[in-house]
Amino acid sequence: xxxxxxxxxxxxxxxxxxxxxxxxxxxxxxxxxxxxxxxxxxxxxxxxxxxxxxxxxxxxxxxxxxxxxxxxxxxxxxxxxxxxxxxxxxxxxxxxxxxxxxxxxxxxxxxxxxxxxxxxxxxxxxxxxxxxxxxxxxxxxxxxxxxxxxxxxxxxxxxxxxxxxxxxxxxxxxxxxxxxxxxxxxxxxxxxxxxxxxxxxxxxxxxxxxxxxxxxxxxxxxxxxxxxxxxxxxxxxxxxxxxxxxxxxxxxxxxxxxxxxxxxxxxxxxxxxxxxxxxxxxxxxxxxxxxxxxxxxxxxxxxxxxxxxxxxxxxxxxxxxxxxxxxxxxxxxxxxxxxxxxxxx
Ligand code: ASP
Numbered sequence: 001x002x003x004x005x006x007x008x009x010x011x012x013x014x015x016x017x018x019x020x021x022x023x024x025x026x027x028x029x030x031x032x033x034x035x036x037x038x039x040x041x042x043x044x045x046x047x048x049x050x051x052x053x054x055x056x057x058x059x060x061x062x063x064x065x066x067x068x069x070x071x072x073x074x075x076x077x078x079x080x081x082x083x084x085x086x087x088x089x090x091x092x093x094x095x096x097x098x099x100x101x102x103x104x105x106x107x108x109x110x111x112x113x114x115x116x117x118x119x120x121x122x123x124x125x126x127x128x129x130x131x132x133x134x135x136x137x138x139x140x141x142x143x144x145x146x147x148x149x150x151x152x153x154x155x156x157x158x159x160x161x162x163x164x165x166x167x168x169x170x171x172x173x174x175x176x177x178x179x180x181x182x183x184x185x186x187x188x189x190x191x192x193x194x195x196x197x198x199x200x201x202x203x204x205x206x207x208x209x210x211x212x213x214x215x216x217x218x219x220x221x222x223x224x225x226x227x228x229x230x231x232x233x234x235x236x237x238x239x240x241x242x243x244x245x246x247x248x249x250x251x252x253x254x255x256x257x258x259x260x261x262x263x264x265x266x267x268x269x270x271x272x273x274x275x276x277x278x279x280x281x282x283x284x285x286x287x288x289x290x291x292x293x294x295x296x297x298x299x300x301x302x303x304x305x306x307x308x309x310x311x312x313x314x315x316x317x318x319x320x321x322x323x324x325x326x327x328x329x330x331x332x333x334x335x336x337x338x339x340x341x342x343x344x345x
Pocket of ligand 1: 015016017018063064065066094095096097098121122123
């Protein structure tokens with residue numbers, strides 16, 4: 001561990017199973033997590049563990065992460081940015097349902113500069129039999145204390161994943177996060193084994209200025225399915241959104257043979273609505289032009305999100321618009337690797 005840095009690791013608690021308690025209505029967030037952590041995780045005081053500091057934020061009281069809205073991403077980023085100099089890194093404790101969205105958003109906002117921000121949660125609350133909460137927090141702290149990575153990472157169990165590559169795969173047991181097709185950044189065992197070359201996968205860019213960003217951006221997500229037509233597309237495209245993440249068929253993209261649908265996409269594009277495609281196969285990638293059916297859609301303005309997750313695509317569009325990029329710039333950056341979120345072919 002890096003013993004030269006005695007600054008604390010900043011802890012931001014947003015809610016989620018990690019700090020919940022069972023009530024007659026089911027699991028509910030509690031606000032006494034800092035006290036419970038101090039009491040129930042004595043390993044925090046083990047030699048070599050970095051000091052921690054709980055940081056208040058303006059993102060509201062602890063919530064189930066199913067209630068997260070984009071305003072939470074910007075509130076967390078504001079707080080991290082305001083404390084960046086004082087801390088050697090940050091851990092965000094968050095519910096798992098939308099953890100991949102918040103982690104992706106923070107990766108594009110880069111509020112801590114070159115310091116690591118690790119998002120984590122738990123499948124069972126701290127203090128319950130079989131809880132993974134303590135292990136996840138301790139492993140996140142060890143990753144920051146090691147002083148090796150500058151990533152926005154997601155720690156769960158024995159893995160450090162690139163946050164903007166993650167997606168939740170199932171809720172109850174084992175490892176709930178996958179990051180196809182990005183290999184874990186590190187395995188966390190007795191030692192932390194980092195994958196070499198991972199840092200080079202992030203060319204940088206897309207860093208936002210949260211203090212000046214507009215937060216009233218609206219982005220929609222729309223899956224492609226047999227029967228999706230111009231009427232439904234227009235209902236979304238005309239609802240005041242600046243961008244649409246189209247969850248497309250991996251190879252054929254969408255109904256490129258439906259003239260009215262293609263015209264609706266082209267009209268939205270002409271109005272400045274950015275339509276970005278990601279694959280609805282969770283480990284797939286968009287291949288524009290491979291099938292003739294995709295060509296009219298590409299010509300109408302659908303831009304490829306390559307192998308981005310839906311979480312990365314949605315947050316990337318939101319943040320690019322929030323910092324004032326125009327539609328053409330958003331389209332160009334959406335298709336380009338900024339923070340390791342997509343693989344060029
Ligand atoms: N529904 C919970 C949440 O996302 C699930 C969890 O934390 O695991 O807040």
